[in-house]
Amino acid sequence: MGYNIAMACDFFFPQPGGIESHIYQLSTKLIDRGHKVIIITHAYEGRTGVRYLTNGLKVYHVPFLVIYRATTFPTVFSFFPTFRNIIIREQIEIVHGHASLSSFCHEAILHARTMGLRTVFTDHSLFGFADAGSILTNKLLKFTLSDVDHVICVSHTCKENTVLRASLDPLMVSVIPNAVVAENFRPLSHPAYSNGPDNQLQNFNAQAATPLPHYLGPNDTITIAVISRLFYNKGTDLLIAAIPRILAAHPNVRFIIAGSGPKAIDLEQMLERNVLQDRVELLGPVRHEEVRDVMVRGHIYLHPSLTEAFGTVIVEAASCGLYVVCTQVGGIPEVLPAHMTVFAKPEEDDLVAATGKAIAALRANKVRTERFHDQVKMMYSWIDVARRTERVYDGISGVLSEAEFYGYDAADAASWSATRGRAGVQSFALIDRLKRYYGCGIWAGKLFCLCMVIDYLIFLVLEMLAPRENIDIARNWPEKTINKAEREREKKDSIG
Incomplete structure (x- = not known):
């Protein structure tokens, strides 16, 4: 009953x-x-x-x-x-x-x-x-x-x-x-949701249900996605301080930032001061059904929150096949296994170092992000x-x-x-x-x-x-x- x-x-x-x-x-x-x-x-x-x-x-x-x-x-x-x-x-x-x-x-x-x-x-x-x-x-x-x-x-x-x-x-x-509803947060190339194989190799992959790894070359552009309310407790000040240093250290990196809030003005002013408009794309507020479309444009998801009880968005990012860089605060360490995340202290220097570590791991092809979706699907329901x-x-x-x-x-x-x-x-x-x-x-x-x-x-x-x-x-x-x-x-x- x-x-x-x-x-x-x-x-x-x-x-x-x-x-x-x-x-x-x-x-x-x-x-x-x-x-x-x-x-x-x-x-x-x-x-x-x-x-x-x-x-x-x-x-x-x-x-x-x-x-x-x-x-x-x-x-x-x-x-x-x-x-x-x-x-x-x-x-x-x-x-x-x-x-x-x-x-x-x-x-x-x-x-x-x-x-x-x-x-x-x-x-x-x-x-x-x-x-x-x-x-x-x-x-x-x-x-x-x-x-x-x-x-x-x-x-x-x-x-x-x-x-x-x-x-x-x-x-x-x-x-x-x-x-998370894993079907709503899937990588672009996931075989279970593709429109149909174009050749024998893709057909074999679809039958095996194991997507091909996507290797990044040393000069390929790596996109870091950030989707968050732009408030102090979400670490927006930390993000504003870290972005110029990350982009200065890694020429082939760019950012996509979605979200709105009182800290949006501070973020825009930082981009103008450092002339980074061509490397940082601000999308403004996005609807929940559009989050996946933003995430799949990235390779790394950056989550600089200062306090978090769980952090559903990092599970959604991992389900989309993104390598997660996040602050080690609150309940975040409980959410995803270690091979999906790089943890940082809620400090500027450590966040920059952790992001650099994630970029290096992707360029060295040490992380199998194409497997994340199926693993997340098994963990959360x-x-x-x-x-x-x-x-x-x-x-x-x-x-x-x-x-x-x-x-x-x-x-x-x-x-x-x-x-x-x-x-x-x-x-x-x-x-x-x-x-x-x-x-x-x-x-x-x-x-x-x-x-x-x-x-x-x-x-x-x-x-x-x-x-x-x-x-x-x-x-x-x-x-x-x-x-x-x-x-x-x-x-x-x-x-x-």
């Missing part, structure tokens, strides 16, 4: 990005597995109200004020009437919020708990502990995660960061990585991500026993229950919720309790003024029927 799930986040299409892609891909795969999924996000230019995407995925674009980097103004309570209406109309059972900086996510989880719904939170980012922005974000996260059923992180580094920031029991946090997420839903809904969900020996059940809770037993009782919020700090705990009490009173008023029986139930999209053979094939694909 499937669940009715609402994904809540400020970040969703048409805005491009890793979180947006994650929510879309996970939702479509959960629909394939027999669940009902809707998306709740804010309105974008030209998109307000209800939209349907591929696979019957319904998106609610709620018209709220956007203040910074596609996040809505945090009103705390004014979203509740609209949210309650959507939840009742769609008969939602589980609310799954994404991203620490999403106002919609935090408010949706608060309101969902008030309405007696199970909740899950997925963290996609890393945050510090010292600056004012991180301190406020961490306190907000502690407020939200004090009353959530389970937390998912996209890497083990992200899990450690989230556990420390929100003072969580590590056993209440699962690690489920991102993935959205079907596997959806299945593991579904297991979390089973755990918080009580379908799995405590021993099955946590994986402990049944003989240790007594001692385990005495010291640990289990996913899915977060009480909805008002007094229990107040106890959890009160423990969040001397002053913050009292403020959180006040917010929760006000939220509960608003819920009672809404129940009286707009009774549930007066809200029309939305018709469901026709369910996809997956026969047993298809499910077995999915299982083999995700394992293989």
Whole structure:
């Protein structure tokens, strides 16, 4: 039996990005597995109200004020009437919020708990502990995660960061990585997707499913691709400092840079100062479906990020057959095997040296990038991500026993229950919720309790003024029927 799930986040299409892609891909795969999924996000230019995407995925674009980097103004309570209406109309059972900086996510989880719904939170980012922005974000996260059923992180580094920031029991946090649709990020010459062999040699290659290596001569031009939001945390300042040095040391190298952001002006000024317009091509913002077309123009993908929980874009680059140069920060070292990457410290000198090392390796033909696509396809699968997420839903809904969900020996059940809770037993009782919020700090705990009490009173008023029986139930999209053979094939694909 499937669940009715609402994904809540400020970040969703048409805005491009890793979180947006994650929510879309996970939702479509959960629909394939027999669940009902809707998306709740804010309105974008030209998109307000209800939209349907591929696979019957319904998106609610709620018209709220956007203040910074596609996040809505945090009103705390004014979203509740609209949210309650959507939840009742769609008969939602589980609310799954994404991203620490999403106002919609935090408010949706608060309101969902008030309405007696199970909740899950997925963290996609890393945050510090010292600056004012991180301190406020961490306190907000502690407020939200004090009353959530389970937390998912996209890497083990992200899990450690989230556990420390929100003072969580590590056993209440699962690690489920991102993935890619390998078919959408394929090299130009991959035999499985070519239009047809032109000669016997290509025909033999297609049958063997092993593409021919492409050798670079000493004078061939090597193109370095960069696709990123041009923000400080994405390492744009590091990139600006490194580009002139890389191009000066390697005459037959050029850059292709795609993306937009406040650092775009600094990048353009650097090109003008160093007269590098003929060797650096700025594409500006690109849509997600155009990312592959940009990547296949390059040989190396440069990722200078200063903080990253996972880094889906480097998996996409490797799938396209690019050699990856990236900073050794956050969860990036967990993403790809060593033969696909050259790591650098988040410093200018080390980034320049690592890029030079990658260029030398390609010219010496020491890296078999033509094999990367098939290897990435075997490592990452959205079907596997959806299945593991579904297991979390089973755990918080009580379908799995405590021993099955946590994986402990049944003989240790007594001692385990005495010291640990289990996913899915977060009480909805008002007094229990107040106890959890009160423990969040001397002053913050009292403020959180006040917010929760006000939220509960608003819920009672809404129940009286707009009774549930007066809200029309939305018709469901026709369910996809997956026969047993298809499910077995999915299982083999995700394992293989």
